[in-house]
Amino acid sequence: KIELPDRTLRFCDGGFFVYEGETYRSDDAVFGTIGALQTMAESVGDVVPAVVLNLLPPNSSAPEELSQPGNQKSPVQFIIAEYDADSGEITTGAVEFYGQLDQTILKRSSGEYTLTTSVVSLAERLFERNIGNTMNPSWHKSVWPGELGQDNATGLTGSIAWGVEAAPGA
DSSP, rough: OOOOOOOOEBBSSEEEETTTEEESSSSTTTEEEEEEEEEEEEEESOOOEEEEEEEEEEETTTTHHHGGGGTOOOOEEEEEEEEEEETEEEEEEEEEEEEEEEEEEEEETTEEEEEEEEEEEEGGGOOOTTTTTTTSSHHHHHSSTTTOOTTOOOOOOOBBBBOOOOOOOO
């Protein structure tokens, strides 16, 4: 399940089914079908778990529909559900991975589109840096509206960088 700002994609690996009142299908009119799903790998260090999902959109889809900047950070869930063939119902389901859409790459080869999407863990947010934020009254108020703590900071000899490495000393 991919919750884009203007639509929600609910894919399954074949046919269709209803899970928790929502219909999941094997294709979407704009984004097509799932072409491949690369397995998730975890490691130690500054790497977070990620999944690569290849979608095969129809040729009628416009590129601007498939890769919009606003889609980045859209919530993505991978759910494993158990289907009971006798009753035709989904009996159990569990979210196995909850992440966010990170990057999309649209390629056209031999007249066919491939939309490669990377989905990263929500832990990716821990690696975002606030580069360029400085200790000044206007930036401080953009984070804490109405807080006047830096309005009276006088006599500073220079800007103090925050969120970036400090300039080397003299």
